[in-house]
Amino acid sequence: MTTLLYSHPACIEHDPGEYHPERPDRLRAVMAGLEAEKFQHLHRLEAPIVDLAEVKRVHKSDYVDMIMDNVPTEGRVRLDPDTAMSPKSGEASQRAAGAGVAAVDAVINKQARNAFCAVRPPGHHAESSQAMGFCLFNSAATAAFHARAKHGLERVCVIDFDVHHGNGTQHSFENVEGMFYGSSHQYPAYPGTGSTSERGKFSNICNLPLAPGTGSKGFREAYEEVMFPAIRNFNPELLIISAGFDAHINDPLAQLELATEDYRWVTDKLLDIAYDVCDGRVVSMLEGGYDLDALRDSVVVHVQSLMEH
Numbered sequence: 199m200t201t202l203l204y205s206h207p208a209c210i211e212h213d214p215g216e217y218h219p220e221r222p223d224r225l226r227a228v229m230a231g232l233e234a235e236k237f238q239h240l241h242r243l244e245a246p247i248v249d250l251a252e253v254k255r256v257h258k259s260d261y262v263d264m265i266m267d268n269v270p271t272e273g274r275v276r277l278d279p280d281t282a283m284s285p286k287s288g289e290a291s292q293r294a295a296g297a298g299v300a301a302v303d304a305v306i307n308k309q310a311r312n313a314f315c316a317v318r319p320p321g322h323h324a325e326s327s328q329a330m331g332f333c334l335f336n337s338a339a340t341a342a343f344h345a346r347a348k349h350g351l352e353r354v355c356v357i358d359f360d361v362h363h364g365n366g367t368q369h370s371f372e373n374v375e376g377m378f379y380g381s382s383h384q385y386p387a388y389p390g391t392g393s394t395s396e397r398g399k400f401s402n403i404c405n406l407p408l409a410p411g412t413g414s415k416g417f418r419e420a421y422e423e424v425m426f427p428a429i430r431n432f433n434p435e436l437l438i439i440s441a442g443f444d445a446h447i448n449d450p451l452a453q454l455e456l457a458t459e460d461y462r463w464v465t466d467k468l469l470d471i472a473y474d475v476c477d478g479r480v481v482s483m484l485e486g487g488y489d490l491d492a493l494r495d496s497v498v499v500h501v502q503s504l505m506e507h
Contacts, residue, residue, distance in 0.1 A: 201505045202304055202313040204297035205229065206245040209317045211286035215274055218282070219451060219488040220319065220332040228316050228484065231494035232501060240505065241310070245297035245317055253295055253335050255343040256370050261327040265291070265334055277329040291319060291334045298341030298438075301481040306349050306436065312480040312504045316497070320485040322364030322440045323389060331362065331389060338440045338483045339370040342377060345436050352376050355434035357425070358383075359464055360442020360485040361452040363392030363405070367440065372398040378432045380425050382406040382417065384445070384454045404428040410453035414460050417445070421464060429471050436479045437472045443487030443496035451488050461496045465503035473507070480504070
């Protein structure tokens with residue numbers, strides 16, 4: 199079996215505005231990195247448009263309808279100070295969520311070993327009825343609830359190493375038995391959530407708040423001592439990764455100071471656990487990462503790990 203890559207040009211055409219950190223060049227940089235010869239066997243697929251009924255498992259129906267109804271025909275519509283839509287934002291959001299749903303189907307049906315969804319806008323800040331933090335629809339959570347609804351999985355895990363806490367994913371999971379969310383993130387930082395005291399109704403939330411300047415050693419120790427044992431204890435049937443690369447030392451939006459090699463390390467370790475507990479079933483969704491070179495290089499080692507395991 200192979201590694202699948204889901205993406206679509208519409209995800210590049212989502213444009214929140216000049217000088218916005220979540221800019222189209224992010225995905226251009228990612229896709230350029232994945233054109234290297236070592237990725238010639240990466241199986242590339244078009245991210246499909248999601249059935250909005252899938253998104254409505256995570257978001258309130260009137261919120262989803264509001265987003266789609268307010269996509270502009272020209273210019274931009276601003277949803278909050280950080281989050282805006284352009285004419286292609288509706289399609290981009292549907293394809294980002296559709297990539298996660300399709301990847302879950304492919305991995306569970308054994309059409310692929312694992313998958314990486316190179317999509318934008320990101321999703322992990324989007325709550326049930328609120329767009330925020332550059333995010334419109336929560337694609338990782340949509341993929342996770344799809345795995346339960348369509349494939350009958352009882353235990354689905356999302357691990358989020360984006361430098362910002364995925365408040366939206368936690369919000370979707372914290373009162374649902376059988377859904378586990380684990381996040382490492384800089385703290386204090388946007389959005390201000392993600393303390394260790396936030397455990398979820400079923401002890402199904404695991405937050406690793408890390409101080410600015412933590413660096414590689416502290417990051418790896420936190421995963422070895424807390425996150426990896428928590429994943430094994432939960433014993434998921436599917437692992438979804440919210441793969442944000444903005445904890446990199448060169449990223450302009452935070453100060454966690456990870457190295458590119460840390461993303462190879464954490465991906466290798468997560469895949470090792472996935473092979474032990476859920477037959478290697480992993481779907482990775484692109485979240486943040488705002489220095490173009492650091493983003494490209496980090497995605498390259500992340501996808502190399504997916505392909506080589």
